[in-house]
Amino acid sequence: MKVAIIGAGMAGLTVARRLQANGAEVTVFDKSKGTGGRLSSRSFEGGWIDHGAPYFPVDSPEFHDFLTKYLSAETLQRWQPPVSGTLREDEKAHFIGVPRNSAITRALLGDLCFQPSTRIARLERGPDGWQLFNDGESLLGVWPQVVIAVPAPQALALLQGQPSLAEVIAPVKMEPCWVAAVRTKTKLTAQADISVYQDTVVRRVTHNSAKTGRLNTDVYLVQATKSWSVAHLEESAANIGPQLQKRFDQLVASDATSELLFTHRWRYAFTETVLGQPFLxxxxxxxxxxxxxxLGRKLEDAWQSGTQMASQMLLAAS
Ligand SMILES: Cc1cc2nc3c(=O)[nH]c(=O)nc-3n(C[C@H](O)[C@H](O)[C@H](O)COP(=O)(O)OP(=O)(O)OC[C@H]3O[C@@H](n4cnc5c(N)ncnc54)[C@H](O)[C@@H]3O)c2cc1C
Structure with a gap:
């Protein structure tokens, strides 16, 4: 079985790992320089800042087993710090990657054949299978089987010639999220490591430096609310960053103002309207x-979807 997988996030790498473990020849593509997708981390002053999911719950024993099969005890660690506010299910703290969250997808990648910095612009069905083209219209190769493991709107763009699949995906909606990384000039002793706010601008603040191995001090990830992110979606990062920083300063009531490190827009951060079936x-x-x-809006949903996708493909091939 020869398979191309588009997307090196949790879903794509789960499919890749399961298929390869069953003898498939797998090639993974991602438009980014590395793995992780929305579980990405950025290097910063010799350490790391997780600017996607800051941590994640692991609810099922099967997800835990999968992770511990591929990750060392050092790479996957429990993190259950002090919390203020009421967390939704997907915001509940359980696990982090060490020294960064993207260490998880890096470990899952292992020895898989990976083509980073390669955006798949389109697929075309030829006599021998799927032809994959990059942004420059170069043919990357032909694969008898392809899995698209990217956010729904990006999948829809790749399914232009597949109306039967595109039609099913069309109702899925995803919401954006602006995030900013800030560093405080003094220690916030009264601030919980995870704070959820009932605020119009800021939804959640996570103390990045409190996580093992980040090698930085007093760095926080500020996550905007859905409505604020939607309202400011097309603004520049240069404009957004100072607004999130200012609101952060007000919320944490810090005497000294913070320093803005970077701002990032996740255009498709969370699922708003779910598909309701594990894969297509x-x-x-x-x-x-x-x-x-x-299936939902959390990392485990990506794993569950990828797992069931791979099972279906193995069944179809048997
Ligand atoms: C700010 C933020 C906070 C979050 N907080 C939490 C949390 O607290 N708990 C939790 O459980 N989850 C959280 N999540 C959600 C979690 O990160 C996602 O559910 C999960 O990472 C999705 O994995 P995925 O593989 O489905 O998609 P992704 O991680 O989005 O992976 C898709 C990959 O496809 C690549 N790609 C897209 N289009 C193409 C193309 N055309 N060609 C090549 N590559 C392409 C992308 O670069 C990306 O790497 C959060 C997400 C964000 C953004």
Missing amino acids: WDDISKLGVCGDWC
Whole structure:
């Protein structure tokens, strides 16, 4: 079985790992320089800042087993720090990657064949399978089977020639999220490591430096609310950063103002309207689609979707 997987986030790498473990020849593509997708981390002054999911719950023993099969005890650690405010299910703290969250997807990648910095611009069905083209319209190769493991709107763009799959995905909605990394000039002794606010601008603040291995001090990730992110979606990062920083300063009531480190827009951060089935698979054209948005809005949903996608493909091949 020869398979191309588009997307090196949790969903894509889960499919890749399961298929490779069952003898498939897998190639993974991602438009970014590395793995992780929305579980990404940025290097900063020799340490790390997690600017996607700051941590994640692991609810099922099967997800835990999968992670511990591929990750060392040092890479996957429990993190249950002081919390203020009421967390939603997907915001509940359980685990982090060490020294950064993207260490998890890096470990899952292992020895898989990976083509980073390669955005798949389109797919075309030829006599021998799927032809994949990059942004420059260069043909990257032909694969009998392809899995698209990217956020729903990006999957839709790749499914232009597949109306039957595109139609099913079309109702899925995803919401944006602006985030800013800030560093305080003094220690916030009264601030919980995870704070959730009932605020119009800021939803959640996570103390990045409180997580093992980040090698920085007093760095916080500030996550904007859905409505504020939607209202300011097309503004520049240069404009957004200072606004999030100012609101952070007010919320944490810090005497000294903070320093803004960087701002990032996640255009498709969270699932708003879920697909309601774990994956899509067209057994005639051998094209599959998976991702967190099939089942929910958290990392474990991405894993669950990828797991079931791979099971279906293995079943179809048997
Ligand atoms: C700010 C933020 C906070 C979050 N907080 C939490 C939390 O507290 N708890 C929790 O459980 N979850 C949280 N999440 C959600 C969690 O990160 C996602 O559910 C999960 O990472 C989704 O994994 P995925 O593999 O489905 O998609 P992604 O991680 O989005 O992976 C898709 C990959 O596809 C690549 N890609 C897209 N299009 C193309 C293309 N055309 N060609 C090549 N590559 C392409 C992307 O670069 C990306 O790497 C958060 C997300 C964000 C953004």
